[in-house]
Amino acid sequence: MTLDHERIEELLAAESLGGLDGSGVEELRGLRMAHGADCSECLRIEGDYREVAGRLAFAVAPEPVAPELEERVLRETEHLRQGPGSPFVRVGRTMDLLLRLGGRGVAVAAAALVLLGGLGGYLLTGPGGPGDLRVARFEGSAPGSLALVYEPGADEAVVLGAGLEELPAGSVYQLWLVDEDGPAPAGTFEDEGGGLVVVRLEADPSEAGTMAVTVEEAPGVAQPTSDPVFVVDVA
Amino acid sequence: MTEPGAAIAAPPDPGRSPVAASDPTDALDRELVRRLADGDRDAFRELFRRYAPTALAVARRVIRHARLAEEAVQEGFLALWGDPRRYDPARGSVRAWLMSAVHHRAVDLVRREEAQRRRATEAPPDPAPTDPGTTVVEEAGLREERAAVRAALEDLPPEQRRVIELMYYGGRSQSQIAGDLGLPLGTVKSRTLLGMRRLRAALGGMER
Numbered sequence: 423m424t425l426d427h428e429r430i431e432e433l434l435a436a437e438s439l440g441g442l443d444g445s446g447v448e449e450l451r452g453l454r455m456a457h458g459a460d461c462s463e464c465l466r467i468e469g470d471y472r473e474v475a476g477r478l479a480f481a482v483a484p485e486p487v488a489p490e491l492e493e494r495v496l497r498e499t500e501h502l503r504q505g506p507g508s509p510f511v512r513v514g515r516t517m518d519l520l521l522r523l524g525g526r527g528v529a530v531a532a533a534a535l536v537l538l539g540g541l542g543g544y545l546l547t548g549p550g551g552p553g554d555l556r557v558a559r560f561e562g563s564a565p566g567s568l569a570l571v572y573e574p575g576a577d578e579a580v581v582l583g584a585g586l587e588e589l590p591a592g593s594v595y596q597l598w599l600v601d602e603d604g605p606a607p608a609g610t611f612e613d614e615g616g617g618l619v620v621v622r623l624e625a626d627p628s629e630a631g632t633m634a635v636t637v638e639e640a641p642g643v644a645q646p647t648s649d650p651v652f653v654v655d656v657a
Numbered sequence: 658m659t660e661p662g663a664a665i666a667a668p669p670d671p672g673r674s675p676v677a678a679s680d681p682t683d684a685l686d687r688e689l690v691r692r693l694a695d696g697d698r699d700a701f702r703e704l705f706r707r708y709a710p711t712a713l714a715v716a717r718r719v720i721r722h723a724r725l726a727e728e729a730v731q732e733g734f735l736a737l738w739g740d741p742r743r744y745d746p747a748r749g750s751v752r753a754w755l756m757s758a759v760h761h762r763a764v765d766l767v768r769r770e771e772a773q774r775r776r777a778t779e780a781p782p783d784p785a786p787t788d789p790g791t792t793v794v795e796e797a798g799l800r801e802e803r804a805a806v807r808a809a810l811e812d813l814p815p816e817q818r819r820v821i822e823l824m825y826y827g828g829r830s831q832s833q834i835a836g837d838l839g840l841p842l843g844t845v846k847s848r849t850l851l852g853m854r855r856l857r858a859a860l861g862g863m864e865r
């Protein structure tokens with residue numbers, strides 16, 4: 423535990439300053455998962471270093487903000503629906519967590535959700551009350567990574583993707599829920615160049631047992647026309 | 658292990674957290690955040706006017722690109738507006754939360770931008786003006802905060818301070834800093850940790 427804490431503290435200190443690169447982010451995620459994502463000592467250290475890092479901003483002399491920027495930001499508040507129920511906020515929150523951890527790997531996003539209770543928190547506060555939120559990574563033969571965040575028994579899950587290959591025009595990634603009877607379509611998505619993909623499912627993937635992703639040239643096909651590029655077993 | 662300052666930098670003391678609630682500036686800010694939850698745009702404007710000038714200054718140092726720096730500020734502040742519960746009062750001050758929200762976006766943008774420039778040779782970003790020539794008038798609480806943070810930084814052993822400044826204000830990663838300064842990565846890591854422990858003790862102490 424003590425050894426864990428020394429290493430985790432070192433990583434958290436750098437993370438709070440934005441100094442971790444991808445491998446550091448992965449290492450921190452792995453260590454915290456193994457050590458216990460809800461360890462109160464780790465959360466306290468993390469909170470303290472974030473506080474210190476945030477306050478370092480005040481060593482810099484403030485710069486005048488153009489009135490146009492203020493106007494632009496205030497105008498946005500008129501269009502932006504507040505609260506975790508709005509789709510923008512749901513995606514924005516995921517993005518926020520991802521960016522806060524300073525990485526772009528989907529494992530980071532998934533860890534962030536679990537550690538910080540972002541989208542995970544949203545799922546957990548659903549009608550079913552607190553449950554056991556799980557994260558499963560897809561195995562893939564294509565570039566990029568995908569993770570599934572789900573709660574067994576809940577008819578809601580989220581697929582997070584990062585670094586996926588941009589597909590030729592007209593092609594889409596299609597999700598499949600696979601059970602003994604074979605694959606059933608579970609929605610399509612594209613990487614729109616934002617680097618992060620968030621797909622919400624209204625299904626319980628643990629009932630099917632497996633999820634797969636194929637690349638389809640025509641969206642909305644009833645059966646896969648090619649081998650899966652990503653697969654995950656869902657317990 | 659033989660880092661200067663190692664002997665004096667104490668490990669974190671569980672009883673002394675910089676996450677202090679007894680901070681008059683923060684008490685005001687927390688009230689503003691509470692009002693955000695009711696869709697109060699005046700409260701949002703007040704927070705923006707108080708903190709955007711600092712957030713912008715930091716973002717410009719990190720990104721050195723005026724437009725992208727503004728984007729980081731915009732996104733950071735709107736994240737709080739979009740869902741004020743993102744700020745957890747149990748974990749720190751509003752001002753540190755806002756600065757972190759903007760800083761992390763700035764770092765993310767700079768890393769992405771660096772990656773893009775490696776792929777395609779593009780024009781380098783505009784340098785940020787180092788002296789905008791105008792001063793921003795601030796309330797007393799923030800002037801004290803600036804003095805305290807600057808003093809805490811100045812008290813760091815220079816080699817720790819250098820690493821922390823390159824990382825936080827320069828948007829450099831630990832491995833980039835190791836390359837920049839010709840130091841082993843392990844040295845950069847230990848300087849970061851020792852420096853942050855000292856800052857944590859210094860700033861935590863101030864607020865008690």
Ligand SMILES: [Zn+2]
Binds near residue numbers: 427462465
């Ligand atoms: Zn721990």
